[in-house]
Amino acid sequence: MRISMQWLREWLPVTETAEELGHRLTMAGLELDAIEPAAPAFSGVRIGQVQSVAAHPDADRLRVCRVDAGGDAPLDIVCGAANVVGGMRAPVACIGAVLPGDFRIKRSKLRGVESQGMLCSASELGLAESSEGLMALPDDAPVGADFREWLGLDDAILEIDLTPNRADCLGMLGVAREAGVLLDRQVSGPRIEPVPPESDLQVAVQVADPGACPLYAARVIDGLDPDAQTPMWMRERLRRAGVRPLHPVVDVTNYVLLELGQPMHAFAADAVGEGIEVRFGRSGDRLRLLNGDEIEPGPADLLIANARGPLALAGIMGGEDSAVIGDTTRVVLEAAHFAPQALAGRARAYGLHTDASHRFERGVDPTLPLYAMERATALIQAIAGGSAGPVIHQGAVPAAHADAAIELRRERIPRVLGMAFDPAEVERILVGLGCRVHAAAQGWAVHPLRARFDLTREEDLIEELARVHGYERLPQTLPSATVPAASAAEATLARRKGELADLGFHEIVSFSFIAPDWAEAFYPEVQGLALANPISSELAVMRPGLWPGLVRTAAHNLARQQGDLRLFEYGLRFVPDASGLRQEPRIGGLLCGRAEPEHWQAGRRSVDFFDAKGVVETLCPGGSKMLRFEPALHPALHDGQSARVLLDGRRIGWIGALHPSLRERFDVPELFLFELDGTVLSAAAVPRFQALSAFPAIRRDLALVVNEDVAAGELLAALGEVELPLLQETRLFDVYQGKGLEENEKSVALGLILRAFDRTLEEDDVQAVTRAVLEHLNARFGAKPRY
Numbered sequence: 091m092r093i094s095m096q097w098l099r100e101w102l103p104v105t106e107t108a109e110e111l112g113h114r115l116t117m118a119g120l121e122l123d124a125i126e127p128a129a130p131a132f133s134g135v136r137i138g139q140v141q142s143v144a145a146h147p148d149a150d151r152l153r154v155c156r157v158d159a160g161g162d163a164p165l166d167i168v169c170g171a172a173n174v175v176g177g178m179r180a181p182v183a184c185i186g187a188v189l190p191g192d193f194r195i196k197r198s199k200l201r202g203v204e205s206q207g208m209l210c211s212a213s214e215l216g217l218a219e220s221s222e223g224l225m226a227l228p229d230d231a232p233v234g235a236d237f238r239e240w241l242g243l244d245d246a247i248l249e250i251d252l253t254p255n256r257a258d259c260l261g262m263l264g265v266a267r268e269a270g271v272l273l274d275r276q277v278s279g280p281r282i283e284p285v286p287p288e289s290d291l292q293v294a295v296q297v298a299d300p301g302a303c304p305l306y307a308a309r310v311i312d313g314l315d316p317d318a319q320t321p322m323w324m325r326e327r328l329r330r331a332g333v334r335p336l337h338p339v340v341d342v343t344n345y346v347l348l349e350l351g352q353p354m355h356a357f358a359a360d361a362v363g364e365g366i367e368v369r370f371g372r373s374g375d376r377l378r379l380l381n382g383d384e385i386e387p388g389p390a391d392l393l394i395a396n397a398r399g400p401l402a403l404a405g406i407m408g409g410e411d412s413a414v415i416g417d418t419t420r421v422v423l424e425a426a427h428f429a430p431q432a433l434a435g436r437a438r439a440y441g442l443h444t445d446a447s448h449r450f451e452r453g454v455d456p457t458l459p460l461y462a463m464e465r466a467t468a469l470i471q472a473i474a475g476g477s478a479g480p481v482i483h484q485g486a487v488p489a490a491h492a493d494a495a496i497e498l499r500r501e502r503i504p505r506v507l508g509m510a511f512d513p514a515e516v517e518r519i520l521v522g523l524g525c526r527v528h529a530a531a532q533g534w535a536v537h538p539l540r541a542r543f544d545l546t547r548e549e550d551l552i553e554e555l556a557r558v559h560g561y562e563r564l565p566q567t568l569p570s571a572t573v574p575a576a577s578a579a580e581a582t583l584a585r586r587k588g589e590l591a592d593l594g595f596h597e598i599v600s601f602s603f604i605a606p607d608w609a610e611a612f613y614p615e616v617q618g619l620a621l622a623n624p625i626s627s628e629l630a631v632m633r634p635g636l637w638p639g640l641v642r643t644a645a646h647n648l649a650r651q652q653g654d655l656r657l658f659e660y661g662l663r664f665v666p667d668a669s670g671l672r673q674e675p676r677i678g679g680l681l682c683g684r685a686e687p688e689h690w691q692a693g694r695r696s697v698d699f700f701d702a703k704g705v706v707e708t709l710c711p712g713g714s715k716m717l718r719f720e721p722a723l724h725p726a727l728h729d730g731q732s733a734r735v736l737l738d739g740r741r742i743g744w745i746g747a748l749h750p751s752l753r754e755r756f757d758v759p760e761l762f763l764f765e766l767d768g769t770v771l772s773a774a775a776v777p778r779f780q781a782l783s784a785f786p787a788i789r790r791d792l793a794l795v796v797n798e799d800v801a802a803g804e805l806l807a808a809l810g811e812v813e814l815p816l817l818q819e820t821r822l823f824d825v826y827q828g829k830g831l832e833e834n835e836k837s838v839a840l841g842l843i844l845r846a847f848d849r850t851l852e853e854d855d856v857q858a859v860t861r862a863v864l865e866h867l868n869a870r871f872g873a874k875p876r877y
Contacts, residue, residue, distance in 0.1 A: 093248040094330045101266035102277045108246035121251045128245035130216035134187025135237040139179045148201045160234015168205040173223030180224040181210040181237045190216040257452035258541035261351025271522030285467040288477035294365035295484045302432035303368045307483035311476045312420045318474035339414050342469045352462035353446035359420035361412035363396045378410040405433045405450040425459035435623040455541035456487045495535035498551045508565045519558045586771040595656040600639025603629035608638040612726040632664035636678030654683030675768030682761045699731050702762040742767040787845040793876040798836045812866050819843040837876050
């Protein structure tokens with residue numbers, strides 16, 4: 091938002107400099123981006139009147155003008171502007187004047203004719219990027235007056251960067267209200283009175299969806315002067331706000347937008363016809379916008395239409411066919427309130443961003459449309475005449491949060507801010523912000539300003555007190571409070587992350603949004619949730635898992651010659667189901683490159699499946715006794731190196747090598763991935779004391795022959811099914827296939843660790859346990875001893 095200090099001073103007495111006011115606004119949350127002059131530096135430019143224009147004797151495109159610049163005698167000035175005519179008034183740079191760029195005006199001759207100055211265009215004075223011809227001034231411009239002083243160009247423009255919640259300051263009314271309460275001064279804007287209707291002309295209004303458009307007002311103004319020109323004061327205010335003047339009626343609607351913050355639009359009445367309908371798009375609708383783009387509005391697009399079709403994209407941009415042009419003498423003025431939800435993202439869907447859409451998407455005061463209609467009507471009549479018909483409106487001001495009072499407790503303020511506020515100061519600030527304030531038992535009942543959609547609870551009001559009082563003036567005292575210890579789950583999760591860091595892993599944080607083709611590649615069995623309004627096509631689906639982010643990060647690092655990677659991420663995955671959207675915490679990891687750092691004594695071994703398996707075993711509480719890896723197929727993993735991870739029989743995730751087709755697609759080397767249920771990591775087991783035996787342990791090794799399809803993990807898990815109190819631990823220490831065994835057999839060597847807590851074991855005890863183990867594994871898997 092660009093704020094002219096001169097314009098602001100018409101609303102309240104500002105004696106501060108632009109820098110001082112900008113600092114106050116910044117400290118209150120309205121960040122000052124820049125301060126610019128209203129015009130570049132120049133001097134010696136006066137208002138002149140061209141008395142006569144004669145042809146140049148030696149140049150077809152030059153004219154010799156006699157110009158009255160308020161001096162003792164008229165000036166002879168050679169001018170090449172095509173629009174110079176006798177009687178017009180324009181800026182004159184006299185001898186000695188200095189124009190922008192340190193261009194000095196001297197007495198000179200042009201093609202043999204002496205020129206005593208220069209008639210100026212707007213671009214030559216730095217008031218426009220380009221211009222065609224001289225800057226024509228109104229007939230009441232005082233001849234001989236200093237042009238810079240007459241136009242008030244010694245003005246400063248404040249560029250304010252507003253956060254989305256402060257849409258109320260997207261107009262001079264809101265900024266003046268904000269500055270008034272900060273400076274403790276009375277705001278007094280222009281007096282706006284209803285304009286009584288002078289004709290019976292009107293247009294019928296119908297709103298198909300009151301939820302999308304709670305209030306729509308229209309008014310016909312007839313008999314406009316087609317030769318009317320926007321007054322210089324308005325043109326200049328529009329220019330300083332960054333708006334290009336176009337047509338008196340259009341300029342008025344833009345001016346009211348900048349003044350009150352209420353977007354408006356004007357239609358050529360002949361194009362509107364008998365009635366206006368506010369509706370959503372239908373099949374077959376087509377609309378050519380004011381910027382020349384032709385669109386086909388869909389059912390999500392709110393339109394202003396008549397019986398023949400769309401006239402405008404509601405709250406965004408008007409149509410070319412109903413635009414107000416130079417010879418338009420009858421217009422239909424529109425002022426409406428559109429719900430932010432109805433317009434959210436619609437401008438961006440067509441590659442547009444307009445002043446109207448910027449405001450409506452953030453929320454506009456719903457009480458403004460009728461107020462703005464009267465203001466615009468009065469300005470149009472003052473500039474172009476015409477007679478106004480009655481204001482026809484459909485709907486009413488919608489109910490809002492401001493209808494219910496917010497309780498502000500007196501004792502709550504010092505508890506939050508660390509300082510007490512005088513009750514009179516509280517009321518001054520809140521009333522100055524446009525709130526209605528009433529005394530209540532414990533403090534105040536506050537009805538926020540309708541334009542302040544961000545004031546919905548007590549804390550919001552307390553924030554306003556701190557903001558206006560000045561954050562820098564609040565006491566700098568540390569609060570005294572008991573800091574609770576982290577929960578067992580949080581502590582356990584932090585410990586697991588620390589374990590990964592100890593193993594050489596780096597934590598990453600990736601987007602929760604991924605490209606649809608990535609989601610399909612890694613999780614084809616999951617229908618990812620598509621975003622209705624994605625940031626880009628590459629971030630259009632909520633991720634069904636963590637592997638896409640890990641692989642993308644790995645590819646980025648590998649492309650920069652970082653080949654030894656260990657990455658992990660803890661975050662949510664999003665899985666749609668019948669009950670809605672499941673958001674599940676997950677932890678994922680990725681390994682590639684060397685298994686050990688490069689060293690002259692160490693060999694070069696690349697990470698493999700078992701390195702990843704060891705990481706998972708380290709992470710899961712309870713160790714490998716409770717953990718199993720079950721061979722299974724996953725679309726994103728290599729068919730021969732893919733396993734499902736189970737903990738206490740519950741499926742908690744996957745582990746394996748990236749599928750060769752995906753390696754080729756994403757141009758990465760062999761990667762090993764795992765992804766586990768994140769709740770497993772935060773499961774904190776309660777430590778329990780276990781006594782140590784004072785008696786020695788005995789180890790008995792068994793070599794068992796089983797079918798090669800039997801996993802060693804299944805053998806170890808099966809031993810947990812047998813009641814063997816003396817068996818303290820089982821270790822797998824060898825697997826053999828080859829000579830002495832059948833082709834489909836393998837030998838698995840197990841070390842049985844036996845110990846008792848009350849005695850030294852004897853051979854009979856060992857034989858009993860060994861026999862029980864052999865019998866159980868033979869029954870389950872057909873295992874037999876290998877001799």
